[in-house]
Amino acid sequence: MFDNLSDKLQRVIKNLRGEGKLTAENMEAALREIRVALLEADVHFRVVKQLMESIKEKALGQEVLTSLSPTQQVVKIVYDELVRTLGTHASRLRMANEPPSVIFIVGLQGSGKTTSTGKLARYLSREKHNPLVVSVDVYRPAARHQLAVLARDLKLPIYAGPEGENRPLELARGARREAMQTGKDVVLVDTAGRLHIDDDLMVELQQLKESLNPTEILFVADAMTGQDAIRSAEEFHKRLGITGVVLTKMDGDARGGAALSIRQVTGQPLKFVGVGEKPDAFELFYPDRVASRILGMGDVISLVEKVSQEIDQKKTEEMQRKLLEDDFSLDDFRDQLKQLSKLGSLESLLGMMPKVGPFKELQNAKVDEKELTRVVAIIDSMTPHERRNHMIINGSRRRRIAKGSGTTVQDVNNLLKQYAQARKMMKSFSGSLMGGKMGTMLGKRLGKLKLPFPGNPFS
Ligand SMILES: Nc1nc2c(ncn2[C@@H]2O[C@H](COP(=O)(O)OP(=O)(O)OP(=O)(O)O)[C@@H](O)[C@H]2O)c(=O)[nH]1
Numbered sequence: 396m397f398d399n400l401s402d403k404l405q406r407v408i409k410n411l412r413g414e415g416k417l418t419a420e421n422m423e424a425a426l427r428e429i430r431v432a433l434l435e436a437d438v439h440f441r442v443v444k445q446l447m448e449s450i451k452e453k454a455l456g457q458e459v460l461t462s463l464s465p466t467q468q469v470v471k472i473v474y475d476e477l478v479r480t481l482g483t484h485a486s487r488l489r490m491a492n493e494p495p496s497v498i499f500i501v502g503l504q505g506s507g508k509t510t511s512t513g514k515l516a517r518y519l520s521r522e523k524h525n526p527l528v529v530s531v532d533v534y535r536p537a538a539r540h541q542l543a544v545l546a547r548d549l550k551l552p553i554y555a556g557p558e559g560e561n562r563p564l565e566l567a568r569g570a571r572r573e574a575m576q577t578g579k580d581v582v583l584v585d586t587a588g589r590l591h592i593d594d595d596l597m598v599e600l601q602q603l604k605e606s607l608n609p610t611e612i613l614f615v616a617d618a619m620t621g622q623d624a625i626r627s628a629e630e631f632h633k634r635l636g637i638t639g640v641v642l643t644k645m646d647g648d649a650r651g652g653a654a655l656s657i658r659q660v661t662g663q664p665l666k667f668v669g670v671g672e673k674p675d676a677f678e679l680f681y682p683d684r685v686a687s688r689i690l691g692m693g694d695v696i697s698l699v700e701k702v703s704q705e706i707d708q709k710k711t712e713e714m715q716r717k718l719l720e721d722d723f724s725l726d727d728f729r730d731q732l733k734q735l736s737k738l739g740s741l742e743s744l745l746g747m748m749p750k751v752g753p754f755k756e757l758q759n760a761k762v763d764e765k766e767l768t769r770v771v772a773i774i775d776s777m778t779p780h781e782r783r784n785h786m787i788i789n790g791s792r793r794r795r796i797a798k799g800s801g802t803t804v805q806d807v808n809n810l811l812k813q814y815a816q817a818r819k820m821m822k823s824f825s826g827s828l829m830g831g832k833m834g835t836m837l838g839k840r841l842g843k844l845k846l847p848f849p850g851n852p853f854s
């Protein structure tokens with residue numbers, strides 16, 4: 396489905412190529428196609444309507460970057476608008492002032508609640524929290540057992556309740572009590588799912604909410620179910636007041652519409668994305684990444700970057716800020732490498748930066764895809780915390796990361812070395828950006844930088 400939407404947008408964009416300027420007329424045709432594409436990708440019609448209006452307004456209004464071609468303008472405007480609709484920033488979990496924080500995991504049957512409960516508990520314990528999980532799904536015979544097995548495998552503490560206890564409210568309260576007694580700061584409550592929203596379930600959830608006063612009610616939406624997920628999100632929100640969304644099964648050929656629409660229809664932020672059945676296949680929701688995915692970017696971004704000699708001001712500023720604030724994380728490193736492979740040459744990447752002339756000798760530096768995949772796997776196996784603080788990655792973390800990414804500790808060591816070199820290089824790079832001295836010095840430094848390329852084309 397993502398492919399479908401992205402294919403369509405690409406076609407629209409191609410059609411716009413060769414047009415001199417964006418006019419009401421030529422935009423009209425393009426907008427119509429974008430509209431159909433979004434609808435077909437299961438974006439809710441109300442959301443499409445709003446999106447189209449703001450896209451049109453921006454395209455014809457002052458915000459258009461006059462230095463870009465019409466093609467680039469449309470891509471950029473649609474992309475920006477998607478990011479804006481999705482929420483601009485990754486949204487963190489709210490925690491109670493006084494622990495334990497209680498988090499409900501709710502949603503339709505089979506959406507991925509239990510799996511996500513395990514994933515979230517694991518995520519939280521890596522973020523230095525101390526979670527306790529409990530299942531209050533007393534209806535499906537194997538449900539509590541399923542969470543118990545998951546908790547055992549992941550070595551997570553679980554509250555099982557006294558023998559024979561099968562009242563959801565008692566189980567949840569018991570878990571909170573145990574959390575207080577044993578110093579757990581978060582209680583994750585895995586709730587029962589139904590095929591359809593029914594009153595019994597809603598009443599039960601409302602009672603649970605009243606009694607436990609959760610800091611978060613996370614609605615788990617199966618991205619594969621399109622409009623159904625949107626409708627039930629809306630209904631859950633109306634009756635229960637959800638505070639965030641976990642979008643699961645984004646590893647499949649999930650539809651782009653769900654993410655956009657749920658955000659728009661409930662007004663609540665997407666917080667996490669499930670990208671597989673494994674416990675680690677769980678990520679913070681980054682609006683820009685999902686917008687890229689919806690648009691089939693990488694591709695679209697690289698299209699803009701490739702065709703354009705112009706500088707994307709925002710990106711440049713962001714990059715400069717990161718360089719100056721020493722905030723260039725392993726996430727950024729990975730994104731840069733991915734970007735690099737999409738662009739096909741380091742020169743295009745440097746082209747994004749101001750005051751950097753063309754480096755002819757770098758033009759044909761190609762990334763080794765296999766190496767890149769390995770690097771990405773290693774970084775993906777790190778926790779978000781580790782990616783931001785590489786200094787904490789000690790021996791045992793390295794072993795875990797190697798295991799998680801199917802590589803060796805040696806590979807992880809190498810990557811961290813490369814990253815450290817890149818940071819160093821970029822730091823002096825940013826220093827010279829400020830000082831205005833550029834060029835040969837950077838070229839020399841790049842020559843020393845060992846990136847995951849065969850035979851290091853920079854040396
Ligand atoms: N591919 C993929 N599968 C997932 C993801 N999240 C959950 N699943 C799978 O979806 C199925 C249902 O997951 P559960 O966690 O049991 O769903 P649930 O909402 O707890 O289901 P009920 O308790 O029956 O309502 C399982 O086979 C999971 O492995 C995901 O992000 N990606």
Ligand SMILES: [Mg+2]
Pocket residue numbers: 508509510532538585586588
């Ligand atoms: Mg379940």
